[in-house]
Amino acid sequence: MARNIAIVxxxxxxRANYSDALKRLGFDVLQYSSRxxxxxxxxxxxxxxxxxxxxxxDEPEGGFELCRxxxxxxxxxxxIFLTARDSDFDVISGLRLGADDYLTKDVxxxxxxxxxxxxxxxxxxxxxxxxxxATVTHGNLSLAAERMSIAWKGEExxxxxxxxxxxxxxxxxxxxxxxxxxxxxxxxxxxxxATITSHIKRIRKKFLAIDSGFDEIETVHGAGYRWKx
Amino acid sequence: xxxxxLFAFAALAALLLPVGAWLLIEQMxxxxxxxxxxxxxxxxxxxxxxxxxxxxxxxxxxxxxxxxPLRGRIxxxxxxxxxxxxxxxxxxxxxxxxxxxxxxxxxxxLLEVTDPTRARADAGNRQSGNGDAVELILADATATQxxxxxxxxxxxxxxxxxxxxxxxxxxEWMETANGYRVExxxxxxxxxxxxxxxxxxxxxDGTQQTLTLHGEPxxxxxxxxxxxxxxxxxxxxxxxxxxRVVNGDGWVIAGAGKLGVPEGQSVARANRGPASWLYRxxxxxxxxxxxxxxxxxxxxxxxxxxxxxxxxSSVRTSATDDxxxxxxxxxxxxxxxxxNGALLLEQGSDALLVLTNRxxxxxxxASLLLLFLVGVALVSYAGWQALRIRSLRNAAEQALGxxxxxxxxxxxxxxxxxxxDLARSFARLLxxxxxxxxxxxxxxSKLSHEMHTPLAIVRSSLDNLDHEPxxxxxxxxxxxARGGAERLTSILRSMAAASRVExxxxxxxxxxxxxxxxxxxxxxxxRDLVAPRGMTVLVPIGRIGFHGAPDLIxxxxxxxxxxxxxxxxxxxxxxxxxxxxxxxxxxxxxNAGALLPDKLQERMFDSLVSLRDGxxxxxxxxPHLGLGLFVVRAIADLHRGEATALNLPDGSGVExxxxxxxxxxxxxxxxx
Numbered sequence: 001m002a003r004n005i006a007i008v009x010x011x012x013x014x015r016a017n018y019s020d021a022l023k024r025l026g027f028d029v030l031q032y033s034s035r036x037x038x039x040x041x042x043x044x045x046x047x048x049x050x051x052x053x054x055x056x057x058d059e060p061e062g063g064f065e066l067c068r069x070x071x072x073x074x075x076x077x078x079x080i081f082l083t084a085r086d087s088d089f090d091v092i093s094g095l096r097l098g099a100d101d102y103l104t105k106d107v108x109x110x111x112x113x114x115x116x117x118x119x120x121x122x123x124x125x126x127x128x129x130x131x132x133x134a135t136v137t138h139g140n141l142s143l144a145a146e147r148m149s150i151a152w153k154g155e156e157x158x159x160x161x162x163x164x165x166x167x168x169x170x171x172x173x174x175x176x177x178x179x180x181x182x183x184x185x186x187x188x189x190x191x192x193x194a195t196i197t198s199h200i201k202r203i204r205k206k207f208l209a210i211d212s213g214f215d216e217i218e219t220v221h222g223a224g225y226r227w228k229x
Numbered sequence: 230x231x232x233x234x235l236f237a238f239a240a241l242a243a244l245l246l247p248v249g250a251w252l253l254i255e256q257m258x259x260x261x262x263x264x265x266x267x268x269x270x271x272x273x274x275x276x277x278x279x280x281x282x283x284x285x286x287x288x289x290x291x292x293x294x295x296x297x298p299l300r301g302r303i304x305x306x307x308x309x310x311x312x313x314x315x316x317x318x319x320x321x322x323x324x325x326x327x328x329x330x331x332x333x334x335x336x337x338x339l340l341e342v343t344d345p346t347r348a349r350a351d352a353g354n355r356q357s358g359n360g361d362a363v364e365l366i367l368a369d370a371t372a373t374q375x376x377x378x379x380x381x382x383x384x385x386x387x388x389x390x391x392x393x394x395x396x397x398x399x400x401e402w403m404e405t406a407n408g409y410r411v412e413x414x415x416x417x418x419x420x421x422x423x424x425x426x427x428x429x430x431x432x433x434d435g436t437q438q439t440l441t442l443h444g445e446p447x448x449x450x451x452x453x454x455x456x457x458x459x460x461x462x463x464x465x466x467x468x469x470x471x472x473r474v475v476n477g478d479g480w481v482i483a484g485a486g487k488l489g490v491p492e493g494q495s496v497a498r499a500n501r502g503p504a505s506w507l508y509r510x511x512x513x514x515x516x517x518x519x520x521x522x523x524x525x526x527x528x529x530x531x532x533x534x535x536x537x538x539x540x541x542s543s544v545r546t547s548a549t550d551d552x553x554x555x556x557x558x559x560x561x562x563x564x565x566x567x568x569n570g571a572l573l574l575e576q577g578s579d580a581l582l583v584l585t586n587r588x589x590x591x592x593x594x595a596s597l598l599l600l601f602l603v604g605v606a607l608v609s610y611a612g613w614q615a616l617r618i619r620s621l622r623n624a625a626e627q628a629l630g631x632x633x634x635x636x637x638x639x640x641x642x643x644x645x646x647x648x649x650d651l652a653r654s655f656a657r658l659l660x661x662x663x664x665x666x667x668x669x670x671x672x673x674s675k676l677s678h679e680m681h682t683p684l685a686i687v688r689s690s691l692d693n694l695d696h697e698p699x700x701x702x703x704x705x706x707x708x709x710a711r712g713g714a715e716r717l718t719s720i721l722r723s724m725a726a727a728s729r730v731e732x733x734x735x736x737x738x739x740x741x742x743x744x745x746x747x748x749x750x751x752x753x754x755x756r757d758l759v760a761p762r763g764m765t766v767l768v769p770i771g772r773i774g775f776h777g778a779p780d781l782i783x784x785x786x787x788x789x790x791x792x793x794x795x796x797x798x799x800x801x802x803x804x805x806x807x808x809x810x811x812x813x814x815x816x817x818x819x820n821a822g823a824l825l826p827d828k829l830q831e832r833m834f835d836s837l838v839s840l841r842d843g844x845x846x847x848x849x850x851x852p853h854l855g856l857g858l859f860v861v862r863a864i865a866d867l868h869r870g871e872a873t874a875l876n877l878p879d880g881s882g883v884e885x886x887x888x889x890x891x892x893x894x895x896x897x898x899x900x901x
Binding site (some may be wrong): 011013014017020024084085087104105106108110197198220221223224 | 678681682684685686688689690692693696718722729732733747750751752753754755779780782783786787
């Protein structure tokens with residue numbers, strides 16, 4: 001059965017374009033232009049994934065509102081913010097509300113679809129019982145590529161998909177400096193340097209929340225980042 | 230002109246006040262002096278009135294022959310050497326001069342006659358009248374004595390008694406270059422005696438003329454110092470004053486008293502500073518010293534005025550001490566009528582009457598103090614206002630921060646005076662500029678934000694178009710459209726970058742790190758980026774401790790290197806250097822290539838300013854929006870530093886310098 005993806009977006013042209021692209025990949029696409037429409041529909045049936053724009057018609061923060069409501073009802077529902085807003089503040093707000101990812105509208109359709117697929121794969125993997133062979137361990141870190149989950153000293157680190165891919169890129173070759181381009185390519189995001197920096201900062205914070213002695217991600221100024229040997 | 234100068238000039242105007250005070254003092258002094266003089270004239274008139282009653286003054290106050298009291302000894306030898314101290318009486322034509330002196334026993338006379346036509350008397354016949362002769366008549370109440378004196382040659386005086394019984398006086402007759410001189414001595418005549426002197430001059434043709442001391446042949450009283458008169462005068466003389474009586478010819482016939490300011494009379498004496506001579510110079514009129522000393526004859530305007538019947542006064546500086554002398558001269562209106570003698574009252578006085586007047590002195594002192602206080606107040610007020618204006622100016626200049634952000638912390642904004650109004654106008658103006666700036670500043674990010682959505686439509690449509698069956702031609706156009714969209718995206722991204730960095734700066738937290746290591750790492754990483762251009766790295770061995778945001782410093786380096794690279798020809802060079810300073814460090818990025826236009830170097834770091842034409846303005850390159858250096862400056866500001874751009878001295882290129890002092894350390898949060 002084809003998966004349901006709901007797009008909540010007030011711009012009809014974008015909505016139609018994304019919808020066409022996703023349909024081409026075999027998804028069922030539900031389109032909503034306002035928060036009220038979307039909530040009305042979601043009350044009856046939840047889709048498998050939701051793409052939300054933050055500014056919805058008259059509500060500049062309507063997307064955040066919708067995200068909060070949905071999370072309350074369905075903690076596991078994959079949620080992606082897809083928005084023209086690209087400030088750190090918005091990114092952090094969105095992720096803090098429990099979105100699985102945050103994409104700006106710069107993202108190309110192939111990137112977007114790759115993200116969506118990745119997220120579905122992760123959701124699927126999470127539903128399956130953990131299998132040993134897919135886990136990579138490096139020191140205190142254990143990385144389950146299938147489930148796209150990372151644990152530090154046995155404790156799950158709540159990373160978004162983007163963050164997971166960044167850590168994954170760094171950990172795969174410890175000691176090697178990964179520059180911003182590589183990180184972006186692997187995380188399948190197109191953002192600028194400052195956003196990469198803030199991603200890394202957030203990742204560090206998440207690890208530090210588990211282990212205040214965490215110091216494995218090193219900054220190599222002008223070059224990029226590396227995972228300590 | 231600067232306000233300070235204006236205020237200084239305004240303060241100089243205050244110097245006019247002392248000038249006014251000076252004029253006032255002068256007027257006051259003159260007024261007081263007038264009052265003093267008229268008071269003294271009144272006193273002198275009262276005295277003159279009293280003196281008129283006294284005997285002797287009336288008699289002698291007319292003209293007379295003044296007889297000097299003899300101080301030394303006179304040898305009657307005809308030389309006239311002993312007469313230097315005496316004042317002669319002269320005839321109108323000046324041909325006769327008669328000195329007279331007396332001691333207790335004898336009367337001495339010295340007669341000098343100018344006579345170019347000497348006609349010597351005939352020794353045998355003295356009364357013949359054919360030679361020059363002197364007729365001396367001495368008369369008193371009882372008898373008249375007439376002597377005829379005349380020598381035929383120099384030597385002992387020869388004379389005969391024409392009338393009366395007394396022997397001719399003994400004396401000497403001397404010939405002089407233009408006349409002759411007779412010196413004689415005779416017994417002292419009675420006090421009331423009168424003398425007359427006639428000189429017979431025989432001219433060559435035998436005619437003769439008679440010379441007299443006074444116009445009319447009239448006997449003269451002998452004016453001799455008279456103790457009784459002096460005593461009478463002394464009774465009238467106030468302490469510290471001198472009274473003198475002169476006769477109609479100005480001869481002093483009586484005197485009493487001694488000049489001097491009595492002790493304790495003056496309050497100002499103690500107040501006299503070294504400048505008192507200046508006051509005297511300016512305030513006290515200077516009469517010649519004709520009235521000084523004990524001259525037998527007073528030849529001063531004030532005396533002649535009094536003798537003409539009009540009371541007069543004068544002020545002169547004392548010859549001996551630090552005071553002035555006020556002289557009042559009044560006619561001695563005795564029974565003998567006008568013009569017969571005058572009374573002179575002289576009194577010493579303080580140099581500055583103004584200062585002796587206690588009240589006025591206090592007023593003067595108070596106004597000087599007030600003047601000083603007003604001056605101080607004026608200057609301090611002016612200085613204070615100048616300070617306020619300067620602080621307002623400085624605040625207005627600094628209100629527009631380097632990043633164009635408005636920080637209007639204007640002083641005096643609540644003041645209720647004109648400066649407060651000015652500050653409020655400034656604040657309004659700045660607020661408008663600030664709003665405008667804010668709009669401009671946010672325009673880039675707003676624009677990029679607003680254009681995201683339409684751009685997303687274009688891009689997603691193009692993405693979808695890829696999956697549609699298209700002809701080759703159509704595909705080419707789609708490709709071009711995609712290229713254009715990509716470029717638009719990159720423009721939007723760099724437009725938004727500045728505000729993104731600003732946000733990053735706002736939230737940056739300082740940490741301690743090794744700046745040398747950072748630059749070393751950075752330079753190694755950047756070496757590939759700038760290839761094929763050569764890059765020199767000058768980093769000191771060892772660490773440079775620095776407190777700041779390493780990410781942001783790396784970003785600043787990014788911008789500088791990126792900027793340098795884009796202006797460096799492929800065969801050019803770049804240089805990156807870091808040095809530790811006493812406080813902080815200095816980063817330098819230099820490159821060969823186009824120089825900066827001189828006049829615009831200041832504005833290099835402003836937003837949206839791109840000055841140089843690079844050699845690599847190809848299609849597809851990231852556009853030059855002039856945001857990079859703006860970001861650099863914002864980062865420098867964060868580290869309490871400054872960014873400058875200068876052409877290298879040898880003209881080979883440009884050097885950008887970042888002087889950083891480090892971020893201010895926050896107080897370490899106390900861990901719970």
